[in-house]
Amino acid sequence: MGENIIDTAAAAYVSRGNKATRTGFGEALLEIGRENSAVVGLCADLTGSLNMNQFRDAFPDRFFQTGIAEANMISMAAGLATTGKIPFAASFAVFATGRVYDQIRQSLCYSNLNVKVCASHAGLTLGEDGATHQILEDIGLMRGLPRMTVVVPCDYSETKRAARAIVQHIGPLYFRFGRPNIPDFTRDEDGFEIGKSIELHPGSDVTVIACGIMVWKALEAARILEKEGVGVRVINMHTIKPVDTLAIVRAANDTGAIVTAEEHQIYNGLGDAVAGVCARNIPVPIEMVGVEDQFGESGKPDDLLEKYKLTTADILEKIYLALRRK
Incomplete structure (x- = not known):
């Protein structure tokens, strides 16, 4: 994975x-x-x-x-x-x-x-x-x-x-x-505070806000785009509620575009939480990586993530789209 x-x-x-x-x-x-x-x-x-x-x-x-x-x-x-x-x-x-x-x-x-x-x-x-x-x-x-x-x-x-x-x-x-x-990649010095997200990768062109298994995939995408000269800020939003409003607003202001990534429906999950913060504070283009109003099915985990578009490649696709919309 x-x-x-x-x-x-x-x-x-x-x-x-x-x-x-x-x-x-x-x-x-x-x-x-x-x-x-x-x-x-x-x-x-x-x-x-x-x-x-x-x-x-x-x-x-x-x-x-x-x-x-x-x-x-x-x-x-x-x-x-x-x-x-x-x-x-x-x-x-x-x-x-x-x-x-x-x-x-x-x-x-x-x-x-x-x-x-x-x-x-x-x-x-x-x-x-x-x-x-x-x-x-x-x-x-x-x-x-x-x-x-x-x-x-x-x-x-x-x-x-x-x-x-x-x-x-x-x-x-x-x-x-x-x-x-x-x-398993996070470090003890990253700490953990409920309601306070963690920036894992700096970037000024676009922000990826992810949770769960999608955080590692967001870091993979950031590494790939770094070689292309694109700065991707990666935020580990480990607390969905209360969501870290300050970090979201700062990211929207600094990078002007956001991609969310979650192993969950895009409706009423992390993506909607981030979109709600931006709508109320600083509207920017937002793209979402997640399951789009579907049920899952039986299969190997990696095959399912590919079918339902929850891969590093899918995050990259949404990043490019968000950048075009800036």
Whole structure:
């Protein structure tokens, strides 16, 4: 899922190998569980898939296997939160958002309870499980809820840093990560602050704002265009809500054109969030890389990303179009 080196005059992001973001979640949950006795884990019969086995084994009295009953899991998490616990309630993204939307809306957001909804296996890269499991609307569902925070890390290391940040956050939060092994390239010095994006590559001609697996692909595109003399600013927008308005406005002002990239529907996801900021502050040409009002299908992850136009080449195509529109 991408080449292994990004080399620029300002910084060098090098893949340390491929790791899954779900692995980062499982390891981080164990670490923060050791540090904070208020942290509890809940899972809807997918403990192995979400790498929660180590937490379960280390803290059997703080882990709750709810079975295939996601609505009950969210309601249990809400109850635990009222006692001062910090619940991490985890399942596949399609179940953690779509199946339990009513419980999240009423029990978590309306009541403003401190529950972390942790969702793995999101997007097309779930692969062979097909359209019924490849949710591409979850960011939109969650960002539309009052009081909900939405976090989408881009690699294994950032997932671990994000987990440490969200345990300190008070309030309902949606934490989205994935199944496949992808390049692990971010650095500890990048840090992680909810609501504050990270500029990974400088540029003054156009900006690519990406989240999740598309961040690495945006860096690949920036490297290619750097050889052509085109400066591409790359922003890792790991928090979709609250979105980093200041970074978006600054990028629009400095570069005059923006491309967004996400493994999600272009409607009501990162692209719409960025477009909304620009419409209210500084209108500029915006192009979006994402799934365009379609369901997924069964297939190998890389084949699906190519079919649905979520590749480095597709980001390049949108960059050229945005530049022509300036």
